[in-house]
Amino acid sequence: MSEEKRKILEMLADKKISVDEAERLLAAVSEPPEGGAATAGARGPKYLRVLVEPAPGDPDGDRVNVRVPLNLVRAGLKFASFIPAQVRDKVNSELKEKGVPFDMNHFNPQDVEALLVHLNDLTVEVDGKEKVRVFCE
Amino acid sequence: MIPLWLWIRVEEPGKKRFAMPVPLFLVWLLLGALLLLLLPLVLLCGLLLWPWGWGKPLLQMYFHVFGLIGALSGLTLDIGRSEQGKITRIVMK
Known part of the structure; x- marks a missing residue:
């Protein structure tokens, strides 16, 4: 050791x-010294990590640490690509009604793959309370 | 590699750590048997629904379930209350 x-x-x-x-x-x-960011080594990131930290002094706050294999994320995204075209139009109209401007027809798993690879470290503070960190490793 | 065990660990300050393994391989055996039994039905439904564009997605989804199960290995979930210091960890390996 x-x-x-x-x-x-x-x-x-x-x-x-x-x-x-x-x-x-x-x-x-x-990691090797020239590995660079902790997110991707020579073989690329393997896991998507989501950390939720409660606000300091919050007694009811939950601390959550999720590690999802990126292969599972990719497999889940592939399911979206199996949706038939006629269903996608229905999904798009429902999303538009809810105010979500997302078009399933333009959904490309390769774009999400590129996003995952380049996701370094993203920290989102929710309403000044919890902190959510999303990164790949 | 499909995960063979699901580990549930509970850690609490001042208390003995509790760990329980769940044999996932038994679950996969049952699931595999069920999927095999459903295969002829899925193939038949795929052929019947092919003209309406549902056949191919149905067959793709069926075979993709195996890939999804294989990708579960390494899934880790930690949940804990910050004040109590108790952490529940679920790991698939």
């Missing part, structure tokens, strides 16, 4: 860092 990993595990044991922070630090020290 490398010295950095040992130090990270010692900090986790001493409760100086949380499990999530330890996981990210371990992932960071496992």
Whole structure:
């Protein structure tokens, strides 16, 4: 075990860092120096991470950490491409009624693939309360 | 690689960590048997619905279910209350 990993595990044991922070630090020290951003190594990102952190001092806040394999995201998106054309028109009209300007006919899984690959780190603060972080690793 | 186990772990400060494995491979066996039984019906429905444009999507979706199951490996879900420090982790591997 490398010295950095040992130090990270010692900090986790001493409760100086949380499990999530330890996981990210371990992932960071496992990457090669010229790996660049933590999002994509030479083989590309493998997981989509969604972290929800409650506002500080919020006793009812839920902490959520989801790790979704990108293959699962791609497989799920493929289902959308199986929708027949006549159903897509119905879906488009329903979306328009709800005020969502999204056209299923122009939906391209390759565009979403490109978005996932280039997704570095996205943090969204919801109403000054929770923080939502979305990134690929 | 399809996930063979589903691990449910509950960690709470001051308490012993609880872990329970769920044998997913048994679920896949049952699901596989069910999908095999449904295959002739799906093929028949696909042929009958082909003129209306539903046949091909139906067949594609049926075979795509296997790919979806295989992509589940590595799915991790952590849920915890910040104040209580209790974390429930569900992992498919």
